[in-house]
Amino acid sequence: MSDTSPSEERTSKNFIEEIIEKDLQEGRHNTVLTRFPPEPNGYLHIGHAKSITLNFGLAQKYGGETNLRFDDTNPVTETVEFVENIKHDVKWLGFEWARELYASDYFEQLYECAIQLIRDSLAYVDDSTSEEIAATKGTPTRPGTDSPYRSRTPEENEDLFRRMREGEFPEGTRTLRARIDMSSSNMLMRDPVLYRIKHAPHHRTGDKWCIYPTYDMAHGQSDAIEKITHSICTLEFMPHRELYDWLIEKLDLFPSRQYEFARLNMSYTIMSKRRLLRLVEENHVDGWDDPRMPTISGLRRRGYTPEAIRDFCGRIGVAKRDNIIDMSLLEFCAREHLNKISLRRMVVFDPVKLVITNWPEGQFEELESENNPEDASTGTRKIPFGRELYIERQDFMEDAPKKFFRLGPGRSVRLKSAFIITCDDFFKDDNGRLTEIHCRYHPDSKSGSDTSGIKAKGTLHWVSIPHAHKIELREYDRLFKVENPADQAKQEEKDFTDYINLESLRVIDDAWAEPAVAGDPSDQYFQFMRKGYYFPDKLSTLEKQVFNRTVTLRDNWARKNK
RNA sequence: UGCCCGGUCGUCUAAGGGUAGGACAGCAGGUUUUGGUCCUGUAUGUGGGGGUUCGAAUCCUCCCCGGGCAACCA
Numbered sequence: 001m002s003d004t005s006p007s008e009e010r011t012s013k014n015f016i017e018e019i020i021e022k023d024l025q026e027g028r029h030n031t032v033l034t035r036f037p038p039e040p041n042g043y044l045h046i047g048h049a050k051s052i053t054l055n056f057g058l059a060q061k062y063g064g065e066t067n068l069r070f071d072d073t074n075p076v077t078e079t080v081e082f083v084e085n086i087k088h089d090v091k092w093l094g095f096e097w098a099r100e101l102y103a104s105d106y107f108e109q110l111y112e113c114a115i116q117l118i119r120d121s122l123a124y125v126d127d128s129t130s131e132e133i134a135a136t137k138g139t140p141t142r143p144g145t146d147s148p149y150r151s152r153t154p155e156e157n158e159d160l161f162r163r164m165r166e167g168e169f170p171e172g173t174r175t176l177r178a179r180i181d182m183s184s185s186n187m188l189m190r191d192p193v194l195y196r197i198k199h200a201p202h203h204r205t206g207d208k209w210c211i212y213p214t215y216d217m218a219h220g221q222s223d224a225i226e227k228i229t230h231s232i233c234t235l236e237f238m239p240h241r242e243l244y245d246w247l248i249e250k251l252d253l254f255p256s257r258q259y260e261f262a263r264l265n266m267s268y269t270i271m272s273k274r275r276l277l278r279l280v281e282e283n284h285v286d287g288w289d290d291p292r293m294p295t296i297s298g299l300r301r302r303g304y305t306p307e308a309i310r311d312f313c314g315r316i317g318v319a320k321r322d323n324i325i326d327m328s329l330l331e332f333c334a335r336e337h338l339n340k341i342s343l344r345r346m347v348v349f350d351p352v353k354l355v356i357t358n359w360p361e362g363q364f365e366e367l368e369s370e371n372n373p374e375d376a377s378t379g380t381r382k383i384p385f386g387r388e389l390y391i392e393r394q395d396f397m398e399d400a401p402k403k404f405f406r407l408g409p410g411r412s413v414r415l416k417s418a419f420i421i422t423c424d425d426f427f428k429d430d431n432g433r434l435t436e437i438h439c440r441y442h443p444d445s446k447s448g449s450d451t452s453g454i455k456a457k458g459t460l461h462w463v464s465i466p467h468a469h470k471i472e473l474r475e476y477d478r479l480f481k482v483e484n485p486a487d488q489a490k491q492e493e494k495d496f497t498d499y500i501n502l503e504s505l506r507v508i509d510d511a512w513a514e515p516a517v518a519g520d521p522s523d524q525y526f527q528f529m530r531k532g533y534y535f536p537d538k539l540s541t542l543e544k545q546v547f548n549r550t551v552t553l554r555d556n557w558a559r560k561n562k
Numbered sequence: 563u564g565c566c567c568g569g570u571c572g573u574c575u576a577a578g579g580g581u582a583g584g585a586c587a588g589c590a591g592g593u594u595u596u597g598g599u600c601c602u603g604u605a606u607g608u609g610g611g612g613g614u615u616c617g618a619a620u621c622c623u624c625c626c627c628g629g630g631c632a633a634c635c636a
């Protein structure tokens with residue numbers, strides 16, 4: 001990545017960077033190898049972006065590498081479709097993995113690890129049902145009890161385990177458990193299940209296996225096999241660390257170490273794959289890439305740039321305390337980048353006709369306007385100007401307050417890149433609705449060569465009616481009505497879907513764009529002047545252009561008038 | 563009520579015994595042919611009580627609050 005965002009200039013280190021520097025300094029490691037380990041059972045979201053940025057960023061910073069490793073140990077929920085989308089999202093974010101790996105690549109080695117544990121009397125085959133295991137597990141305040149199968153001999157265990165692999169037993173009838181301590185204060189150390197029987201095909205290994213390792217059996221060993229130096233995960237895995245270390249020690253593997261950081265939470269949205277899945281499956285949204293979703297694909301479709309997302313991930317920091325990041329920070333990052341790269345265009349969202357009474361009928365003039373005042377290299381474009389224009393209905397007020405810098409009877413404004421006009425008259429229909437505005441233009445006030453001496457405080461965007469073309473705009477609002485839907489649902493004993501904002505999508509189908517919008521490519525970021533940043537929806541066509549509002553412009557006027 | 567984490571402006575995040583700083587959000591100005599951008603200024607914070615120390619956000623201690631932990635999910 002070549003761009004340097006402010007957050008990348010930050011000099012303070014987060015706690016993981018401090019650990020790495022200490023490890024490097026003390027010679028514990030002389031390189032840094034991280035991994036991003038998604039389970040291919042859903043789409044990536046902005047929380048994953050934080051993890052991706054952290055893992056890849058750390059490796060980049062210390063001259064190391066990052067593996068992309070799919071944690072595919074549960075074949076019933078995982079698919080190649082998810083694998084492909086995850087790869088696409090990581091690439092789109094701008095990261096390149098050193099190796100593309102799968103936990104399933106290690107199934108044979110993991111099986112050998114299990115055999116070793118059995119031979120060392122550290123694991124046993126348990127014939128208990130899942131209910132029985134749960135019942136004897138104890139509670140956080142009460143110790144569990146030993147399984148009746150706990151004292152089987154290594155020989156018997158090895159035989160049984162081999163036969164589990166051979167497919168001799170039905171699903172759910174037997175598991176391989178670690179023999180640790182049923183009275184441990186850490187529930188995960190109470191003889192955790194290492195292998196379970198699943199007569200299900202795997203998206204990579206097909207029918208080769210009918211026993212699959214659990215997360216704990218697979219993750220740490222995969223890290224160790226790859227020689228991952230720093231295995232970074234979220235806080236909820238903290239209790240797993242003891243088991244992670246136990247397995248690495250007992251199996252005498254490469255000493256990968258696990259470090260936990262607080263996952264990202266954002267206001268007015270949810271960040272769990274399970275809940276996002278429900279939004280999709282229950283059709284609360286248009287799919288994983290619905291522009292209101294906090295998924296990477298949703299943000300992409302909405303018009304967020306990878307640069308903005310990376311910048312955001314750098315700014316939110318990495319720590320261990322629970323957090324809930326204000327959506328406005330993400331929006332700030334979007335505006336900051338989009339301001340630099342988006343092409344300015346004029347689009348009238350709610351048109352009202354404006355007639356320039358002293359401009360000859362049928363006559364037009366091509367005016368020039370900058371594509372982006374922040375970037376002169378983007379050049380200029382031509383905009384047709386004529387007698388009949390559309391302006392924004394909101395830009396006219398019959399009885400306007402003094403601070404209203406727009407149009408009203410007798411008031412003058414600048415039409416962006418065109419002339420200053422003065423309002424002489426206006427017309428309303430029987431319902432009192434404004435139908436037409438009459439103005440006269442000042443010929444010597446032309447943009448760039450204004451000698452009129454008229455001071456117009458306001459500048460309006462506009463389009464020439466005969467040249468304008470109709471487009472559709474989609475305006476999005478927060479998906480939920482409350483700041484923390486998951487939390488509040490828990491507290492109020494409701495379902496998080498009860499808090500869905502039913503007005504999170506508003507379609508504007510009577511918007512009129514200047515000609516330059518018409519032929520623009522589908523991956524172009526726009527700023528519709530005085531309105532916001534817009535990005536063509538994936539279903540937009542040349543015949544019917546549809547744009548998603550990424551984020552509005554900051555609007556001091558609207559804010560003050562609240 | 564057991565074990566493990568954590569608690570610094572509204573929200574994030576620094577300061578690791580020596581001036582509590584930055585960002586976003588807010589507020590007040592300036593510039594501006596986008597009420598955008600840019601620029602300037604400004605308010606707000608160490609959960610509480612004890613201790614150690616010349617000096618504590620930082621070390622000790624008690625308390626309070628928040629989160630996690632009883633899936634053959636990851």
